[in-house]
Amino acid sequence: MILFRKIRYLDSAAQALVAGELLVKDGRIADFGPSLGQPDGATIIEAEGAVLCPGLVDMRASLGEPGFEYRETIASAAAAAAAGGITTIAVLPDSSPPIDDPALVHLITARGAETGSVSLLPYAAATRGCAGQELAEYGLLKAAGAIAFTDGAKTIASSRLMRLALSYASGFGMRIVQHPEDYELAKSGAATSGARASWMGLPGIPAAAEAICVARDIRLAEMANSAVHFAHVTTAEALALIRQAKDKGLRVTCDTAPPYFDLNETAIGGYRTYAKLSPPLRAEADRQAVLAALRDGTIDAIASDHQPRDADDKRLPFAEASPGGAGLATLLGVTLAQVQSGHLTLPQALALLTARPAAWLGINAGVIAKGAPADLCLFHPERSWQVNAGQMPGKAQNTPFDGRALEGVVLGTWKAGVRVFG
Numbered sequence: 001m002i003l004f005r006k007i008r009y010l011d012s013a014a015q016a017l018v019a020g021e022l023l024v025k026d027g028r029i030a031d032f033g034p035s036l037g038q039p040d041g042a043t044i045i046e047a048e049g050a051v052l053c054p055g056l057v058d059m060r061a062s063l064g065e066p067g068f069e070y071r072e073t074i075a076s077a078a079a080a081a082a083a084g085g086i087t088t089i090a091v092l093p094d095s096s097p098p099i100d101d102p103a104l105v106h107l108i109t110a111r112g113a114e115t116g117s118v119s120l121l122p123y124a125a126a127t128r129g130c131a132g133q134e135l136a137e138y139g140l141l142k143a144a145g146a147i148a149f150t151d152g153a154k155t156i157a158s159s160r161l162m163r164l165a166l167s168y169a170s171g172f173g174m175r176i177v178q179h180p181e182d183y184e185l186a187k188s189g190a191a192t193s194g195a196r197a198s199w200m201g202l203p204g205i206p207a208a209a210e211a212i213c214v215a216r217d218i219r220l221a222e223m224a225n226s227a228v229h230f231a232h233v234t235t236a237e238a239l240a241l242i243r244q245a246k247d248k249g250l251r252v253t254c255d256t257a258p259p260y261f262d263l264n265e266t267a268i269g270g271y272r273t274y275a276k277l278s279p280p281l282r283a284e285a286d287r288q289a290v291l292a293a294l295r296d297g298t299i300d301a302i303a304s305d306h307q308p309r310d311a312d313d314k315r316l317p318f319a320e321a322s323p324g325g326a327g328l329a330t331l332l333g334v335t336l337a338q339v340q341s342g343h344l345t346l347p348q349a350l351a352l353l354t355a356r357p358a359a360w361l362g363i364n365a366g367v368i369a370k371g372a373p374a375d376l377c378l379f380h381p382e383r384s385w386q387v388n389a390g391q392m393p394g395k396a397q398n399t400p401f402d403g404r405a406l407e408g409v410v411l412g413t414w415k416a417g418v419r420v421f422g
Contacts (some may be wrong), residue, residue, distance in 0.1 A: 001030075002374075002417065003021060003024075003042040003043070004052055005046045006046045006379070007020070007048075007050050008051050009051070009052040010347065012355055012368050014368075017346060022052055023036050023042070024414070028376055029373075031371055050380045052377070054375060055365070055375035056331060059360060060255060061090065062094055062306060062307050063154065064308050065077075065111070066096065074108075074120070077308075078112075081394075082393075082420045083394075084331050085413050086134075086331065088361075090121045090122075091120050094151075100129060100136045102137075102140045102144035117420035122126050123149065124136060127151055130152060130154050139172060142172050148169075149177070153179050155185035155213060155216070157181050157184075163223065166226035166227075170227065175227045178217055178230055181213055185205065185206050189203050191318075192204065192205055196268070207282060211235060211241060214241050214242065217230070221251065227251035227252075228253075229253045229360075231371075233255070236288075239254075239298055246298065255302065258304070258305075259281060259327075260336075264281055265280070268281060274402055278323035280323075294343070295344060301353070306326055307323070307398075308326055309325075311397075311398075329399075330401050330406070331353065332379065332408055332410065333406035335352070337408075346381065376414040377413065378410070384407045384409070387403075
C-alpha cells in the first residue's frame with residue numbers, strides 16, 4: 001500500500017491538476033482526494049511540488065528485438081521507458097522477422113510481461129513481411145492480440161492494396177496506421193526539399209509528399225467506410241486535410257512526435273545525422289502548424305516515435321545514414337517544454353501522452369480513477385536536466401535532442417503499484 005502526499009494529481013474527469021493525496025492498494029488506485037488520513041501500513045511518499053499522472057502511453061515505438069538487438073533490446077527499451085515515465089508501449093512490427101505471424105504477436109506481449117515494468121502492445125504488419133505486396137492474415141493476428149495493422153516506417157504505396165487493407169481491417173473492427181509519404185516522391189530523399197537541402201547538397205523530399213498520401217488515404221478510407229490513422233504527421237498541409245476530414249465526420253486520426261513540434265530543419269545543420277529522421281524535419285511554419293494542431297485537438301496523441309540506431313548506423317555521410325531518433329527517455333521532457341513556452345497547458349500535454357492514446361488503443365490505462373491500474377509517473381515539472389547522448393537510459397543513444405536542457409524530472413515510475421524507477 002502506498003500513499004502519495006503533498007502532490008498534484010491529474011484529475012482525469014475534470015482534466016485539471018488537483019492538490020491532494022492518492023492511495024494505491026493491491027496494484028490499483030484505491031482512492032484520491034484532498035486528505036486521505038493515515039492508512040495503516042501504507043508507505044508514505046511525499047513530493048511537494050511534484051505531479052502524479054498516469055503512466056505514459058506511447059502509441060508508436062520500434063524496439064529492435066527481435067533481429068536488431070545490437071540497436072535495442074526489449075529489456076533496454078523497458079529501462080529507458082521506465083526512466084521516462086512510460087508504462088505502456090505500442091510496438092511497431094519492423095523487427096526481423098517482421099511481426100506478421102501470430103506467434104510473434106504472442107512473443108512481444110510475453111516479453112513485455114517479463115520486464116515487469118512495461119506493457120507491450122504489438123502492432124501487426126499490414127502486409128506480409130511489411131513488403132507492400134500482399135495483405136497479412138488480419139483475423140489470426142487480431143485473435144493473437146494485435147492492436148492495429150501497419151507497415152511501420154514503410155508506406156503502403158499501392159492505392160489498390162491500401163483500399164483492400166482498409167476494407168479488410170474494418171471487417172475485423174481494426175485500423176490501418178499509415179506512414180504518410182508518397183513513395184515515389186520520397187524515395188532516396190534525405191531532407192525536406194528547399195533551400196537548406198539544396199545548399200547542403202542533399203536529395204530532397206517534398207513536404208507535399210506527406211499531404212499527397214494523406215489526401216489519397218482519406219479518400220480511400222471514405223470509399224471503404226473505414227478508419228485510418230496517420231503516424232507522425234509533420235506538415236501544415238497534411239494537418240489541414242486531416243482537420244477537414246474530422247469536420248466531415250470521417251474516422252481519421254493522427255499522431256505526431258516531439259521532434260516535429262520542438263525542432264525544425266535547421267537542426268540538420270553541420271550534417272548532424274542524429275537529426276536525420278523519417279519523416280524529415282520540416283520548415284518552421286510546419287512546426288508551428290503542428291503546435292497549433294496539438295492545441296486545437298486535430299492531433300490525437302504524441303508518440304515517442306522511438307527508432308533506435310547503432311552508432312555505425314549514424315556514422316555515415318548524411319545521405320547514407322539511417323534515419324531515426326531515440327525518443328523514450330525524452331518524450332515527457334520535450335512535451336513539457338511546450339507547457340513552459342505557453343503553447344499547451346499541463347493537462348493538455350499530459351492528456352496527449354496518457355488518456356488520449358489509451359482511448360485510441362482501447363486499453364484500461366492513462367487515467368487517474370478508482371480501481372484503475374496503478375501505472376503512475378511522478379515528476380517535478382520545474383526541475384531541469386540535460387540530454388546527453390551516451391548517458392541516456394537504454395541502449396539507443398541516437399537522440400536529436402543531444403545537449404538540450406529540459407525541465408521535468410521523473411522522480412518515480414510505478415507499474416501495477418510496483419516501483420520500477422526512481
